Amino acid sequence: MADQLSEAGLLLAVGMVVVFAFLTLLIGGIKSIEAFVRAFPSKEEQANNNKNKTQAKAATEINPDIVAAISTAVHVHRHTTR
Amino acid sequence: MADQLSEAGLLLAVGMVVVFAFLTLLIGGIKSIEAFVRAFPSKEEQANNNKNKTQAKAATEINPDIVAAISTAVHVHRHTTR
Amino acid sequence: MADQLSEAGLLLAVGMVVVFAFLTLLIGGIKSIEAFVRAFPSKEEQANNNKNKTQAKAATEINPDIVAAISTAVHVHRHTTR
Amino acid sequence: MDKLMTLWQSTALPHFEIGQVIMMLVGCVLLYLAIVKKFEPLLLIPIGFGALLTNIPLAGFSEEGGLLYYVYHVGIDTGVFPLLIFMGVGAMTDFSALIANPRMLLLGAAAQFGIFATLFGAIMLNAIPGFEFSLKDASAIAIIGGADGPTAIFLASKLAPELLGAIAVAAYSYMALVPIIQPPIMKALTSEEERKLPMAQLRIVSKKEKILFPMAVLMLTLIFLPSATPLVGMFCFGNLLKECGVVDRLSNTAQNELINTVTIFLGLAVGSKLSADKFLTVETLGILALGAVAFGIGTAAGVLMAKVMNKFSKDNINPLVGAAGVSAVPMAARVVNKVGLEANPHNFLLMHAMGPNVAGVLGSAVAAGILLALVG
Amino acid sequence: MDKLMTLWQSTALPHFEIGQVIMMLVGCVLLYLAIVKKFEPLLLIPIGFGALLTNIPLAGFSEEGGLLYYVYHVGIDTGVFPLLIFMGVGAMTDFSALIANPRMLLLGAAAQFGIFATLFGAIMLNAIPGFEFSLKDASAIAIIGGADGPTAIFLASKLAPELLGAIAVAAYSYMALVPIIQPPIMKALTSEEERKLPMAQLRIVSKKEKILFPMAVLMLTLIFLPSATPLVGMFCFGNLLKECGVVDRLSNTAQNELINTVTIFLGLAVGSKLSADKFLTVETLGILALGAVAFGIGTAAGVLMAKVMNKFSKDNINPLVGAAGVSAVPMAARVVNKVGLEANPHNFLLMHAMGPNVAGVLGSAVAAGILLALVG
Amino acid sequence: MDKLMTLWQSTALPHFEIGQVIMMLVGCVLLYLAIVKKFEPLLLIPIGFGALLTNIPLAGFSEEGGLLYYVYHVGIDTGVFPLLIFMGVGAMTDFSALIANPRMLLLGAAAQFGIFATLFGAIMLNAIPGFEFSLKDASAIAIIGGADGPTAIFLASKLAPELLGAIAVAAYSYMALVPIIQPPIMKALTSEEERKLPMAQLRIVSKKEKILFPMAVLMLTLIFLPSATPLVGMFCFGNLLKECGVVDRLSNTAQNELINTVTIFLGLAVGSKLSADKFLTVETLGILALGAVAFGIGTAAGVLMAKVMNKFSKDNINPLVGAAGVSAVPMAARVVNKVGLEANPHNFLLMHAMGPNVAGVLGSAVAAGILLALVG
């Protein structure tokens, strides 16, 4: 059992390191995607960006888009299988 | 063949007895469920019951709930696969 | 390879003959169906026929039924899987 | 020249046998009945089409490697398809009328007399040369009297697979013929007065009762008749999905896409059993005859039972509703309603007939369980 | 240390081969074309994703016990998936335009010249060192000219399973490229005047004709070309479900949930055949080249046939509609409409092109049947 | 008399064993929790019903030839069902909240500590006589801490099929118990002030980012952790179908009919593993205990990680959102929102908790991949 315990300990260490490493890599991946999308915006997005800048001040208030997104998310997830 | 005939006769007797026994048991089961549900009504049902009692006299007329139930049943069964 | 080539040539000939023969037969089939349906019209179709005759002159204009059929066909085919 | 010969040999023309032509005509007749006469089209169209496909020489639809071969072995041989149909039908069935008036179960029981009496008849047919029905064959044939397609297919796939095509066709045909077969029997056994009898309104059934009902059916089945649980169990499962109210997405799938998909393949696979060598036999005639007898006896038994119950009951029981006990949901109940209206235009028996009608489904599943336990 | 080594060995890094990396790029290109260029996304997204999954070292998606292994063996090896797609497509296809103008079938026949000519070309390719297509391989490749995905997959799974991935990708790619491949050929073979030709309005087709049409197709197929009945039979079955009007719930399931589910798995399973050792061969280049040739020849043959017919017909036949005979429903018909509008902005050819377009589906299924009968 | 004896022998009564009766009560309890308490009804109703069916003597549901036998072998043994569920869940999941704030992935990573710590615990349990968990068993049990049903079933089917029933029941039960298990832990580890912390609004995420996200996840997985690709790959495939916007019909089928159908059969098949001899063991008690421990540790690790991140971050991170890192989508996020509102009625944490919540799904799939690679 000591054998198994040390193996379990090792698994604990290796497992957590890998999980963190993997998801940290993914953080990098997401940031790269964001940078890529910002660098090569499609036309619509450029339009959106301009629009967003003008709306930036107003965004401290509750954004109706976000409210809609929340209620959609809640709705969708209520119907999730798990 | 006489053998088979007597066996078929036996099957006829045993089969009908078991079918009747089984479905009679089920009558008992349904009545027990009804008694159980009456004994431990949920709050909504208690409210319904009170409501039902006051409506009891009117119930000799055609109940719109029943009409709705009939049309729903007909509708559902029209779309039954078999 | 000469062997295979002559076989391919034969396949080309036989294949095109059979495809044409088959689809020509099918033309006959469709015409027979049309004749059959004309010979034994159901009551609704007889009514339609009369209606169609009276409308025959107007049919040189764009028929709204056809327009509807086209837009339906386009719609259906846009949703086709292939 | 060689290619042309190969091609000629690869047309069906030099390979057709008269039996196959006849079976293709049978398939066309089934399609005609389904499309023009609207006889059980959901099943008879796939069955009829399957009969056409399976009787084509060289197409190999039903031979190893063919589509219908796979579908048959995956879905029918294993009994999976009829069980999934039963689940879907359970998810579509409303037992309110039966729960409100549970004595109607006795009508569903009485109508099973058609099944067991036919068992007797099938053995007697063996007296005629050419018939050699074993007790298993007889049981699979007799279940036609249950007027329930999936039950018949399930039992036939277990007891007499080689008769499955004829049995399924007979079962669905007679279910479609209910409006023609039943009324004369119903009228012969009842007086005008009886047919006019109005019945007391049904009470409203609570959601809790509807949820507990499939559980009670399941419990009784698994304790007393475990051999019936495949059918009854899946039926109750479907009904529980429907009534529990918390898994509507599963219930909707069970009663729509899932049952539709299974119906398509079940029909095609049953049709693939309509090959000339299996169907064009004297036994098929026997099956058709016995099925009609089973149906008639079941109807009569239901009506007579209802007459007896009416005698001993303080509430009126219109004897017509007994005819619905054979199941054939919802056709039989509608026939009862129609015959009732002919006698008394103000007497709507539809809801009252739904009770025995769904009881008949349980009754024939129970009968199938008994036959599986004693004969299988 | 040991664990770390195991872990390193269990990453893909030490196992990647250059071929797998290339195939994953191919998968990404397919996804790009599907998502950004909207090229046949319903198939190319699952195929592209399947290509990614199957080329991961160690993931074992396509090895025994892996998901794509099962899907491939259950759905493609058996031929079941293409047949179910055909059933669904049948349930989505409206044959009115063809029934109203049955001569359009000749255009669907002519366009199959692309298939049979390519057969010839594939054998000639064998003269180049590195190519060794058997007649079976050649037939499976040539069917790309039929411009019909499920037909190509079905035939390839029967005649040349090891080429299936490349053939399916070529077939769907060229179907997506119809708007680029066809117009130059169409314009080269027709004069401005011909492209302006208006066509007579189509008559209205009755429901009865639409019901009898799939039955007629089925009957002809099973008598004269039984080897084509798997494809044609399921197609006709789907069409009958749609047109008969009494089983809408089955028809809806066939053309929605069922075909969607099968499409997902068909695509993934086809993608799982895009492994480096099967795809990165000189044969794939040959297949892509031959496919393009087949497509072009088919288009040309259709247009030329339409020109001939126009000569001998009292009603106008715009030669452009011949291009729709290759099938690729409904893309080819829309391309015809677009090219026609360029010549004459008031000349809508869409409905007229639908006739040869659906005729092309039948034509290539018939051609597949001939190849199966003579080569298979 | 003979028939009666056969019939008696064919009832369940002379065959019932006490274990089966207990397991049927367990099934009833699961149904009660699902229907009345609304605990994960989509899974617990089929599981509970499956437990009833499988424990009936003589019904043979789970024996060779029985429905659940086939379903189990086709769907669970092969790992196909959990993968299809994952595809459907992927098609239902919106990663916007995570893409907007990718550091939340660290919370999803931290919460996996519950899994690996439990591994340790399972081995320590072996000190108690009666427990003999192998490392494979321990891994399959520990994954309960991942709070993700399909992942648990997938891993258990690969590593410890004989424990599958208990593991699946524990996983879904604890997922349902999130609102009871998590709040005390969350409150114990945070101060009132911390719970009141508002978080900065999330930025809007573009369509392109949402499309590239599943591709990035897939690429990282297949390069660094190919053993996790079955789960992660199907999840990303589903998500790509949803986000690409060009195959809505496939996405809809994946997240509706397909996942519903699979859920029904997955549940029944899992339930079929709740037989007395497999479930009524001391090991089940161990599994239930370890599952609760794993869940608690995971929650605590998530919260503590969030506290650490809050220290080092310039933007506020409310430590409560760390609890959502265990996944249990979307229950855990809703619990976070509720506990947050108790402290500050104007502080809606739902969207902020969705990030770690979906990160937890990826995290536990990754953890499953690691366990498969190192232990499997």
Ligand code: NA
């Ligand atoms: Na019955």
Ligand code: NA
């Ligand atoms: Na074609």
Ligand code: NA
């Ligand atoms: Na998790």
